[in-house]
Amino acid sequence: MTEEIRTLYRISYQLRQKAVEMVYHAKTGHIAPGFSMAEIIAALYFSLLRLNPDEPRWADRDRFVLSKGHACPLYYAALAKRGYFPEADLMEYRMLNSKLPGHPDMRKCPGVDMTTGSLGNGIACALGMALIGRKDRRAHYVYALAGDGELQEGIAWEAALYAGNAGLDHLILIVDRNRLQSGGSVSEIQELGDLAEKFRLNRWDTQTIDGHDIPAVLAAVETAKRRAGAPSVIIADTVKGKGVSFMENQYLWHMKAPSDQEYAQAMAELESAVKRYA
């Protein structure tokens, strides 16, 4: 494992720690949906995205839309770690007068490119950003990260149809396929079938990877960027709650604050993972 990869894994667990701390502190919030995307966020924010935290509105920056907006604690932790705002501010999560509300707000939080919270909409917003980027002849990429349950929203397929027809090759959608939604398993609540096929039929390039495998995430994004003439979807198979034994594959941790004991255990497990990648 190269030093860079080791660092990205370490960061993914440090972000998880921060997210647990934030939710524990706020006594409310979403932990597990962030854990399934931790490696993806680490790879994006600490390797792939062209950003300038000193100039959050830099016109040529890559855009990132967290369509599964509820998973924001870990996302906020990444933004803080990249220097958009002090890490101490993370404990404002969900508090009154905070820049870190329960769902991301582009007018409040530096580094947030799009306000999200109503599922499905982020994909269409990213589509709009990519279209404008192409019209203005900008080289930046637009990344959207969606949950799999979110693809039950029809708007996701409206956006997929348009993006495919428009051949928007600077749009990269990553699906955090953790196979759980707030009320249970995706297959029981509303099965999505062959996702890759659904995107292919809308003229997207598709890749399926292990979303916790950082080299695979990096490689998939590089592949997506090399492809011309079609938007790319990376279907990342993940585990909801990944990284803390008692949260893994437990939909009840979709939104829940840990008790003192759970907090201590979660932080200990995550700390040992951080050490593993020291």
Place this chain on the structure above:
Amino acid sequence: MPEALRDVYGESLRRYGLANDRVVVLDADLATSTKSVLFGKACPDRFFDVGIAEANMVSMAAGFAACGYIPFVNTFATFIASIGAVSAKCLIGYSHLNVRLMGGNNGLTGGYDGATHHCLDDINVMRGIPGMLVTSPCDPVQMDWLVQTLIDDYRGPAYVSISRMGAGPVYKAGERFTLGKAKRVCAGADATVFACGLSVPRALEAVDRLRQEGLSIALWDMFTLKPLDEEAVRDAARETGAIVAVEEHSVLGGLGTAVAEVLAESGLAVPFRRVGIRDRYTESGSYPQLVEAFGLGVDAIADAVRQTVARKKGARG
């Protein structure tokens, strides 16, 4: 701790829904939050979780109703009044279908979830749909009565704005209500407060406090927002000469607007104030914090009443 209205709703829906096999219940992956899950567990055959697809859910309900069923459609108020609005308007309202649209987490009760999950315009949206019954219950007794009534007695489209939280209680067990008729909570001579939802128990506290200051304030529970009890508004204007409308909703298009419409058309130019959210987006926070921060708390209600009474006295003075 007062009983949360969503819990009461879930339990009432389970109880009365089980007893009537024409009831079907739909949810869009929020059943554990809206509490429709209680019915779903008790009666899986008549429970339909459509996943995260609100528009589809509301239109499916129209299909059920067209076949003689009474569908209860559950998701957060903000999604029903936005994503579900096309079907609510063009299928359900237009054809006067027997659908119950149940908007959970109304007002600010989404709390920490923030502005995207609060709902300040559901009453406005639903009031605009011809024939739509629009209600917002204020306490457990009324919530339970309303669910039973919507199953057993009422025919036509209905919207219910439901609080995730609890307050009160306002009523004793067994209290009866009439759809379209305001319920008097207490009598008074100096001014009248109209309120709905959890604003009723807050207004009651404000009225009690004002009584200690020597002000006699009437409080009416306007749990039916449409059809509005216009007579109650006119009578109150004539009898007390000052009106305050209190709601956990935008001041645009909700209870305050509805009361103002009646006052203006009746030519009853009495001092009048709306307590509600002043055309702005909300934010994350605990529910009690938000109620205070957005000017809907007991203090804010009491202030509004004092000012209105003062204007009345000034006008006469």
Place this chain on the structure above:
Amino acid sequence: MSLTKDRVMELETLCRRFRTDTIALLHRLQTGHAGGSLSVCEILTVLYMECANISVDNRCAPDRDRVVLSKGHAAPMLYRCLSEKGFFPLEELETLRQPGSRLQGHPSMGKTPGVELSTGPLGLGLSAGVGMACANRLQGNGACVFVVLGDGELDEGTVWEAAMAAAKFRCDRLIAIVDWNKVQLDGMTRDVMPMGDLRGKWSTFGWNVLECDGHDIAQLYDAIQTAKGLADGKPCVILANTVKGKGVSFMENTNLYHGKAIDDDEFSRAMLELEGAENA
């Protein structure tokens, strides 16, 4: 069993009359959607005259079949079929789109006898059809629900939400028929919003897929009967290849006559073609 040749010819004659009546009506009224009405003519005719168990007598029976015209703007052809079935007199068509009429610009279930669902905003009908199919199953009846969609309508995400739900709830008595005329209001669907591999899409959303010529009575009948017979736990869609404006050469394959009034010259040319076909 397929339709006899004689019956096919009868229905073809009926379709020619429906087209003539509809164009004449829309010309007289100077309003209404011609193009989509002409493309859906055979689909509605075969449903109402042959395949769907619908009549004035069973109009309130819980186990009647139901037809939902999700592409509600094709209402003129729906009304023509309903009047043929006896739901209201043919003369009442003259009131179409006029104040006080039971025949609104888009179908209204509260007003028009025989209309099973109010439609107009596109993309809602299939969802309602899923609800109807689930309701029929709860009541233990084997009634069919037919939902007629436009192809442009498939741009709407709600159609795909409904498609997923129909597969989940195993609505095998739900039959969607796509009036696949390749034209929408703003132009050809291949220019406005190409749908790509429609067969593949429905299939990956969990549906059985059949395809036929949507102006061929015998093919339509066979496809619908096949769909009714499948009963394998999956909903079924019939992709019916049609021509927008079918029957009037200058209205064919163009968006110009989606909702435009027909002038006198166009009317006489259309009548020459339609009546020529009728007398042929």
